[in-house]
Every structure is written in C-alpha cells, then in structure tokens.
Amino acid sequence: MFLGHYAVGLAAKKAVPKVSLGTLFLAGQLIDLLWPVFLLLGLEHVRIDPGNTAVTPLDFYDYPITHSLVGAVLWSCGLGLAYFLLMKQKRAAAVVGLVVFSHWILDLITHRPDLSVGLGGSTYFGLGLWNSVGGTLLAEFGLFAAGIILYTRTTVAKDRIGSIGFWSLIGILALIYVGNITGPPPPSASIIAVAGNASWLFVLWAYWVDRHREVKPSASQTYSEIFVA
Numbered sequence: 001m002f003l004g005h006y007a008v009g010l011a012a013k014k015a016v017p018k019v020s021l022g023t024l025f026l027a028g029q030l031i032d033l034l035w036p037v038f039l040l041l042g043l044e045h046v047r048i049d050p051g052n053t054a055v056t057p058l059d060f061y062d063y064p065i066t067h068s069l070v071g072a073v074l075w076s077c078g079l080g081l082a083y084f085l086l087m088k089q090k091r092a093a094a095v096v097g098l099v100v101f102s103h104w105i106l107d108l109i110t111h112r113p114d115l116s117v118g119l120g121g122s123t124y125f126g127l128g129l130w131n132s133v134g135g136t137l138l139a140e141f142g143l144f145a146a147g148i149i150l151y152t153r154t155t156v157a158k159d160r161i162g163s164i165g166f167w168s169l170i171g172i173l174a175l176i177y178v179g180n181i182t183g184p185p186p187p188s189a190s191i192i193a194v195a196g197n198a199s200w201l202f203v204l205w206a207y208w209v210d211r212h213r214e215v216k217p218s219a220s221q222t223y224s225e226i227f228v229a
C-alpha cells in the first residue's frame, strides 16, 4: 500500500491536532522508510517479479526486520516512546505508535502472503488485495480521500504555503502512485533501495506545510474535550 499509509497520517491529525503532519507521515511510513535502508545494508531483500500480484511487480521475499509482526510492534513502540521522551505527551505518543502499527495492518490487507510473524519462521500472512487492481485502487484512493477530508476539516491554511504547498504534496503523492501502478517495473532491486529513500522528502514536506496551517478552533475544542474526558 502507498497512499493508504499517508491517509492514516492525515486522518490521525483529527485525533491529535497538535502533532505535526510530518510526524504522522513519519509514523505511517516508518516501516517503508526503514526498508530501503535495510535493503542497502543487505539485511533485507526484494526481487523484480512481474506478475507477482496484479498490482506490484515486486517479490518481497525477505524483509522481516521491517515488515514482520514483531518488527512492526517494536518499531511502533520505539517511535511512540521516542515521541513521549521528546514531547512528554502520553496520548499523542500512543497515537503516533498506533499510526506506525497501522502500516502493518494495511500491508497485511494488501500484500500476498509475504509477512512473517517473527524474524524466522516459514509461515507468511497477507490477504492479497493486490490481486485485484480495482479493489486496490478503490482502497488506496478511498482511504486517501477520507484522510484529506479529515485533515482539512481539522486544519486551515495560514498562508499560501499552507494551501498551495499542501495541495501540491497531495497531488505529487497521487501522481507518483498512478505512475507506479501504470509504469514499467523498476529496472533493478538496487534502484528500489536507492529511490525508496526519496520518501523522506514527503515527511519533510509535510512538516513544512503543517507549520503553515493552524488547527481550526472547532477541532481544538474537540481535542480538549477528548483530552479532558
């Protein structure tokens, strides 16, 4: 999944309006941000396999450090704890951790059975939504639209960067996704490992635009009500 992970970050803003969209994007994509790093280190592996599923030409045959259930739980606790130590906000830290873990759930729905429980083992899980192009597009764009609605209901642009910058980010993400789906398979696994690191750009972009938006009074009121409750 691609857009769906960003969608969770956008949607989570409603639950924790004081947390930057950059942090929420970092959380939603943490596992996929670490994956190219482990590929480059030679600790995880992927191969090009056109037709692996209807949607992706990639065979994720070895990536338990980032994408096993145990790995996902540890990365979730790790980023949640780091957020708590830095910001001292328990509830926000818990939401950040949950957003990290949402990545594994969404991958479980989309991937063919290639997700393991632990580092070893031979049992793999995946519900295989990627076998259906229509179902995948519906899920990706449906989640993305819901995330955008929740984020824009929670925040409002303070200036042009907050509006044009935000909508450009949304447009680029959608274009990259369409390009990935319709384009040819990547030429090699090492190109995936290098190009994958470009995703950090979207985290930085989200930090930037989020600083140029503010929480709508109605949204922060909801937040304080939740917080007091």
Ligand SMILES: [Zn+2]
Residues within 6 Å of the ligand: 001, 031, 032, 067, 103, 107
């Ligand atoms: Zn993933």
